[in-house]
Amino acid sequence: MTVETQARNAKLAAIVPVPEDREFSFSADDYAFLRAMLKQRTGIELGPTKQNMVYARLAKRLRKLGFKSFRQYIEFIGSEEGRDELGTTLNALTTNLTKFFRENHHFEHLGSTALQEIRARATTQGRRLRIWSAGCSSGEEPYSIAITLLRAMPDIKQWDAKILATDIDTEMVRRGAEGVYSAAALDGIPPDIAKKYFELYGADKIRLCDEARGLISFKYLNLIGDWPMKGPFDAIFCRNVVIYFDKDTQRTLFDRYANLLVPGGFLYIGHSENLFGITERFKLLGRNIHRKIA
Ligand SMILES: C[S@@+](CC[C@H](N)C(=O)[O-])C[C@H]1O[C@@H](n2cnc3c(N)ncnc32)[C@H](O)[C@@H]1O
Known part of the structure; x- marks a missing residue:
């Protein structure tokens, strides 16, 4: 470890108070290692103050596997034997917050303006319609698209x-494909939509109707890795994902989205995200809805 790294980790330890009575030891170096690994494998950058969050998210894995410290766990996920566990580590460190019809104006725009244009194009280009929910979490976003x-x-x-x-x-992809949610997930959804597109599943769960599930393919895909699909897409939803990426990673990602969209295709991004200084290949239409222009 370099002197600079040591100094930075000491600074970090000062910012993040570490409870004395922790079950597992978790040093600033351990945290620095996990941060760097997450960034390299997923593009996600954790801030310097997230050490306690990481502890909370991984402690149950250490307990389950019988490790005494984060150092031991880190050594395990770096070994051949711990390869599957590494996937579980990454799953635990992603933030998956989502809900049905989150930022509903995007679905209103899709259902009116965007679909009108896509339909008009279809008279010359066949009735093909492709939409990508990139960073779909447990499926509420793509199901909201399907219902729309x-x-x-x-x-x-x-x-x-x-x-x-x-x-x-991978756990989110599995849950999305299953399409089963707690009944509380329906909170805020108008009753006519709930009745038409959801069905009761067991005593206290709900499931998306067959028609909605039939429209969607759920797949594992790393946005900073290789993409097998060729597109083109009429619209891409990538909302509340790039907030965790640095500017260069965002630049590359939005360039790749532009390459995969039809001319004039739509890009929907999250409420706290923007493309200023990132790319000029899109025009802002308002409320984080963009059109591909180049
Ligand atoms: C906060 S959720 C957003 C879900 C949904 N788009 C929404 O706005 O409600 C962010 C999702 O992005 C995913 N994600 C983060 N980095 C990713 C990457 N490199 N490749 C693919 N997905 C990623 C996370 O696993 C997580 O499920």
């Missing part, structure tokens, strides 16, 4: 319509 399409397109069966939903967190 079903509501706005009574003739959807005559279309080749598909939604791709991807995430780096």
